[in-house]
Amino acid sequence: MTDLTRLSAADLSILLTSGAVSSVEATQAHLDHIAAVDTDVHAFLHVAGASALAAAAAVDAQRAAGAVLGPLAGVPIAIKDVLATRDMPSTAGSKILEGWIPPYDATVVRLVREAGLIPLGKTNMDEFAMGSSTEFSAYGPTHNPWDLDRIPGGSGGGSAAAVSAFEAPLALGSDTGGSIRQPAAVTGSVGVKPTYGGVSRYGAIALASSLDQVGPVSRTVYDAALLHDVLSGHDPLDSTSLTDRWPSMAAAAIAGRVDGALTGVRIGVVKELSGPGFQPGVLQRFNETLAMLVAAGAEIEEVSAPSFEYAVAAYYLILPAEASSNLARFDSVRFGIRVDPEEGPLTSERVMAATRDAGFGPEVKRRIILGTYALSAGYYDAYYGSAQKVRTLIQRDFDAAFEKVDVLLSPSAPTTAFKFGEKMDDPMAMYLNDVTTIPANLAGIPGMSLPMGLAPEDGLPVGLQVMAPAKQDARLYTFGAAVEQLLEAHWGHTLLSLAPKLAPTEMFASEGGAV
Numbered sequence: 001m002t003d004l005t006r007l008s009a010a011d012l013s014i015l016l017t018s019g020a021v022s023s024v025e026a027t028q029a030h031l032d033h034i035a036a037v038d039t040d041v042h043a044f045l046h047v048a049g050a051s052a053l054a055a056a057a058a059v060d061a062q063r064a065a066g067a068v069l070g071p072l073a074g075v076p077i078a079i080k081d082v083l084a085t086r087d088m089p090s091t092a093g094s095k096i097l098e099g100w101i102p103p104y105d106a107t108v109v110r111l112v113r114e115a116g117l118i119p120l121g122k123t124n125m126d127e128f129a130m131g132s133s134t135e136f137s138a139y140g141p142t143h144n145p146w147d148l149d150r151i152p153g154g155s156g157g158g159s160a161a162a163v164s165a166f167e168a169p170l171a172l173g174s175d176t177g178g179s180i181r182q183p184a185a186v187t188g189s190v191g192v193k194p195t196y197g198g199v200s201r202y203g204a205i206a207l208a209s210s211l212d213q214v215g216p217v218s219r220t221v222y223d224a225a226l227l228h229d230v231l232s233g234h235d236p237l238d239s240t241s242l243t244d245r246w247p248s249m250a251a252a253a254i255a256g257r258v259d260g261a262l263t264g265v266r267i268g269v270v271k272e273l274s275g276p277g278f279q280p281g282v283l284q285r286f287n288e289t290l291a292m293l294v295a296a297g298a299e300i301e302e303v304s305a306p307s308f309e310y311a312v313a314a315y316y317l318i319l320p321a322e323a324s325s326n327l328a329r330f331d332s333v334r335f336g337i338r339v340d341p342e343e344g345p346l347t348s349e350r351v352m353a354a355t356r357d358a359g360f361g362p363e364v365k366r367r368i369i370l371g372t373y374a375l376s377a378g379y380y381d382a383y384y385g386s387a388q389k390v391r392t393l394i395q396r397d398f399d400a401a402f403e404k405v406d407v408l409l410s411p412s413a414p415t416t417a418f419k420f421g422e423k424m425d426d427p428m429a430m431y432l433n434d435v436t437t438i439p440a441n442l443a444g445i446p447g448m449s450l451p452m453g454l455a456p457e458d459g460l461p462v463g464l465q466v467m468a469p470a471k472q473d474a475r476l477y478t479f480g481a482a483v484e485q486l487l488e489a490h491w492g493h494t495l496l497s498l499a500p501k502l503a504p505t506e507m508f509a510s511e512g513g514a515v
């Protein structure tokens with residue numbers, strides 16, 4: 001009997017459509033697997049077993065009645081806890097929202113349900129998406145399925161770990177500075193940050209509104225494309241939502257699997273995103289992948305993006321500034337918990353202060369303080385204003401690069417998954433993890449991370465980042481699918497099929513070793 005949790009969403013979809021397997025069976029298999037492994041992985045903050053099975057039964061009934069359903073109907077999905085769900089708590093990993101059940105679904109959650117996908121539950125994350133390791137979740141960290149002593153990336157470590165531990169074939173993430181791509185990289189998954197405005201953020205608990213994007217997490221490029229097609233499109237409820245009509249990302253991914261898809265593709269390697277400070281094994285896999293691309297007919301040139309040097313600094317001014325404003329809504333009155341001061345009068349300011357003090361964790365407080373300072377009178381131009389200028393320069397660097405090349409490549413993260421605790425006392429070290437992913441958010445362009453093997457020194461997954469010009473998300477899928485195929489042919493297997501160590505019984509007997 002096929003292990004249904006091991007299938008890609010696309011393969012599961014074939015079994016569901018042909019009637020060989022019911023959605024109830026597929027959903028039950030995933031719930032059983034979650035029950036078996038999630039005490040160790042802790043990818044989920046909430047598992048919605050009963051409602052998932054009810055939704056699956058409804059899809060099965062529709063199918064039995066002859067309804068023509070979308071390709072992902074009946075396929076289970078995990079949802080990052082930053083997204084509002086009307087039937088499940090939505091905490092964004094924070095104590096301040098403990099137990100909060102929103103009165104409505106985020107648009108992406110509604111779209112996912114309408115497409116017949118089966119929400120399994122909500123996944124863990126750094127509090128309000130601030131972090132690169134899930135160690136800042138108020139509910140304890142998620143563990144990397146490849147090595148339980150290591151972080152799964154962040155902020156969407158729960159979604160990426162759920163996918164790579166076979167707890168769900170698909171997940172939703174959000175990416176402000178890398179929160180989809182970096183977790184995908186360190187767990188051997190695929191993650192895509194769409195073009196800014198391509199996917200609705202209505203009902204996504206806002207971190208930094210000029211940077212946040214919702215996107216797919218999966219085990220294959222094609223699966224991410226199928227989910228992207230469900231998510232993209234105009235939403236009048238999100239004022240930043242683009243009105244463009246998007247081509248089919250699934251069709252774009254299929255085009256990448258045609259022979260010769262890489263011939264003549266012009267690839268830019270960003271000099272500033274793959275140099276000193278990167279783990280040697282990460283660079284080794286990156287350079288090997290580039291050599292394979294040249295052998296497949298692609299043309300590679302080095303491009304320089306001098307302003308990228310300032311990207312992390314600009315991001316950590318713009319993000320805290322926007323976050324300090326967005327998080328002002330958590331005031332003890334409208335959402336979540338209320339904590340009264342231990343003594344003294346119950347004025348609204350004092351209740352608000354006591355609630356925020358008890359409800360926010362250390363990283364959230366740090367960023368609110370930084371952001372409030374950066375926006376204060378007298379400092380605004382020096383900090384926030386300068387950061388916005390840097391942002392424009394970064395956009396120009398991208399524009400110049402994309403005049404010469406079709407896609408830009410870099411490693412998705414400077415290192416493989418690090419050990420718990422390694423960067424907790426050093427915010428700068430944590431922030432520098434995002435050096436590769438932040439520029440795409442600042443420029444609003446789409447980016448993908450896909451697996452490019454295991455680092456020789458630690459046997460842990462390494463991610464390849466692909467970036468394309470704004471609105472050219474389809475190019476990511478064509479190129480990404482072609483690279484995925486090239487790497488599979490080289491290794492003779494997919495990265496995750498390697499993972500007997502991810503099977504329930506042997507899952508945690510880490511053997512290490514290179515691909």
Ligand SMILES: NC(=O)C[C@H](N)C(=O)O
Nearest residue numbers: 129130131176177178179
């Ligand atoms: N939110 C994100 O995209 C993650 C990023 N590491 C941050 O802490 O801001």
